[in-house]
Amino acid sequence: MSELIKQTLKSSNQTDPELSDLFDDDTEDAGSLMSAVYLVLEDNMSVQGAMDHVRNQSLEKNIDEISYILVVDSEGILKGGLNVSQLVISEPTEMITSVMYPDIISVSADTDQEQCALIMEKYNLLTLAVTDSYGRLEGIVKIEDMIDVFQDEATEDMYKMVGVDEEEKILGPFLTSVKGRFPWLFVNLITAGLAAMVIIVFESTLTKVIALAAFLPVIAGQGGIVGTQTLTLMVRSMALEEISHEDTKKLLIKELSLGLVHGFVLGLIAGIVAYFWQENIYLSLVIGFSMMGNLAVAGISGVALPIFLRAMKLDPALSSAVVVTTVTDVVGFLIYLGMATLVINLII
Amino acid sequence: MSELIKQTLKSSNQTDPELSDLFDDDTEDAGSLMSAVYLVLEDNMSVQGAMDHVRNQSLEKNIDEISYILVVDSEGILKGGLNVSQLVISEPTEMITSVMYPDIISVSADTDQEQCALIMEKYNLLTLAVTDSYGRLEGIVKIEDMIDVFQDEATEDMYKMVGVDEEEKILGPFLTSVKGRFPWLFVNLITAGLAAMVIIVFESTLTKVIALAAFLPVIAGQGGIVGTQTLTLMVRSMALEEISHEDTKKLLIKELSLGLVHGFVLGLIAGIVAYFWQENIYLSLVIGFSMMGNLAVAGISGVALPIFLRAMKLDPALSSAVVVTTVTDVVGFLIYLGMATLVINLII
Numbered sequence: 304m305s306e307l308i309k310q311t312l313k314s315s316n317q318t319d320p321e322l323s324d325l326f327d328d329d330t331e332d333a334g335s336l337m338s339a340v341y342l343v344l345e346d347n348m349s350v351q352g353a354m355d356h357v358r359n360q361s362l363e364k365n366i367d368e369i370s371y372i373l374v375v376d377s378e379g380i381l382k383g384g385l386n387v388s389q390l391v392i393s394e395p396t397e398m399i400t401s402v403m404y405p406d407i408i409s410v411s412a413d414t415d416q417e418q419c420a421l422i423m424e425k426y427n428l429l430t431l432a433v434t435d436s437y438g439r440l441e442g443i444v445k446i447e448d449m450i451d452v453f454q455d456e457a458t459e460d461m462y463k464m465v466g467v468d469e470e471e472k473i474l475g476p477f478l479t480s481v482k483g484r485f486p487w488l489f490v491n492l493i494t495a496g497l498a499a500m501v502i503i504v505f506e507s508t509l510t511k512v513i514a515l516a517a518f519l520p521v522i523a524g525q526g527g528i529v530g531t532q533t534l535t536l537m538v539r540s541m542a543l544e545e546i547s548h549e550d551t552k553k554l555l556i557k558e559l560s561l562g563l564v565h566g567f568v569l570g571l572i573a574g575i576v577a578y579f580w581q582e583n584i585y586l587s588l589v590i591g592f593s594m595m596g597n598l599a600v601a602g603i604s605g606v607a608l609p610i611f612l613r614a615m616k617l618d619p620a621l622s623s624a625v626v627v628t629t630v631t632d633v634v635g636f637l638i639y640l641g642m643a644t645l646v647i648n649l650i651i
Numbered sequence: 652m653s654e655l656i657k658q659t660l661k662s663s664n665q666t667d668p669e670l671s672d673l674f675d676d677d678t679e680d681a682g683s684l685m686s687a688v689y690l691v692l693e694d695n696m697s698v699q700g701a702m703d704h705v706r707n708q709s710l711e712k713n714i715d716e717i718s719y720i721l722v723v724d725s726e727g728i729l730k731g732g733l734n735v736s737q738l739v740i741s742e743p744t745e746m747i748t749s750v751m752y753p754d755i756i757s758v759s760a761d762t763d764q765e766q767c768a769l770i771m772e773k774y775n776l777l778t779l780a781v782t783d784s785y786g787r788l789e790g791i792v793k794i795e796d797m798i799d800v801f802q803d804e805a806t807e808d809m810y811k812m813v814g815v816d817e818e819e820k821i822l823g824p825f826l827t828s829v830k831g832r833f834p835w836l837f838v839n840l841i842t843a844g845l846a847a848m849v850i851i852v853f854e855s856t857l858t859k860v861i862a863l864a865a866f867l868p869v870i871a872g873q874g875g876i877v878g879t880q881t882l883t884l885m886v887r888s889m890a891l892e893e894i895s896h897e898d899t900k901k902l903l904i905k906e907l908s909l910g911l912v913h914g915f916v917l918g919l920i921a922g923i924v925a926y927f928w929q930e931n932i933y934l935s936l937v938i939g940f941s942m943m944g945n946l947a948v949a950g951i952s953g954v955a956l957p958i959f960l961r962a963m964k965l966d967p968a969l970s971s972a973v974v975v976t977t978v979t980d981v982v983g984f985l986i987y988l989g990m991a992t993l994v995i996n997l998i999i
Contacts, residue, residue: 369736370718370735370777387718387735388709391705392705427795450772453798454772454805457806464883472893488917495869506861516864519867519868528836528976532814539809554822565833569837624879
């Protein structure tokens, strides 16, 4: 029986190479993590028969680590499973079907690895059965192999957010690092150009009140941090499936409110400091209101960008920190210098 | 025997509450993850005796999931372990000591959870024994409970880097979010004030050539991204123990070189764009060189900050993105506006 399973497993891996090239992330499914099953029980065995089978197979195939054993019928269809200790503690004359768990959670070979990880975590499984469309056992995913997936998914999200290639090792080759990081730096150069253009547009305002320039990094910095905080929470919560599409409105309202509250307090502080420096209430008001506006936009874009990326079937983490900080730079400067221009005669 | 173990386990948890209050992160060690051991074997048992013991104990205590069984001597000292399947496949007359693995990796109750996770991952363990200083078995850590640790550690690093409380849930209470995020926003407000002061110092330079202001967000943005990229790689690699103290020099050289190379290429592009706009070669040179300088500093601080934090016995992830982006803002503006001031007569 186990030979049959191994055979099935082998043949299911022999896909057309041309075809599998089309899916370049096909290393990311259950099939690629799957181990062959060397030992299964049949559903017509008794406990004693099962123990004999386990003993013979173990000796023959030199297996000494068995914890969970799956049970299939004569067609190879998955019927249940049991912990090997169940054999030890049950009456030898009982039937396997009466001591096994009949309801076994299984996935198919093309189930996403992250999905498998979530199922194993949710149901506290040490092994996860992989079946084909007929319910035939194809293999198992072991929790030991899954640990790496958990680690890799987290690493991937962290790296992608800041535009680093998910495979990069910090001690890896120099050119690999350049290849992975440069593209997003270049994208950021172009988007930073947008922020530069906003400044150019308001050049005459800046010339009139050069003190305005001092608060540019404050507006940009605060917006960047708020946006990245929201974004990080969003990306991680989406990865752990703690939030779903239905939460979008609630999330937007919460992060918008947080942005406004933080913006009010921080804008107030910055405005007061500015007043002691320039003694112009209108400058302080411009600083305060643009802080509020920018942090509100930062919160909203931190929520909206990963949701938008997922809707576009892209990874929500995809270099999103690079994009969000640009949005907050551009919008922050627009609000700040725009408002300053409107009241420029009161500030001079 | 198992009662004795449970007793030991229980008593070892009864520490002075006053004392344990001193260590507010004592939920982060092996002890807090540890499960009681309800079933152990003694080293003087035969395989048959062990099977009888397992059967009796399972029925008595209603245990039906056993995979790995630990073996202790009459004093409760850990002697070895074996997979339950080993009982099934061995001769009933053999001694437990001859079929068990004698070398069992164990940790103590105060071993850090992250350390336990790394050991379990490295040796592919499903359970990890916890012993006291005499080698007596205190309990076990199961891989199911460890999965959450892996997830939490990754989440923690991501959140801490951007100054979000590690416990925050994005759908959690509003005030919890404010309490977690505001402190680092406030810190960033103060540090952004440093960047503002650099601009104030060079106010007269900016007044003379207002075009200089346009490149402030470009210098700051690029420095911020490079610093955060390096930082993210560092924090994650440190968490996964892929790098150690001995690599510091190599890392500094690599990230410094990367910063210089990226700075050269991106500075060249920015300089050329600036030349087409202002037709002043000295302005372009100032932009190009300050980009190189800032990205070199960004790379170095991305390596140095987490190493410094760990040396201070702090978490390397601790709001480090907030700090690194400030460093790059301040240093970037200093280099950029400083150089511009030196050659101001050539730029006007």
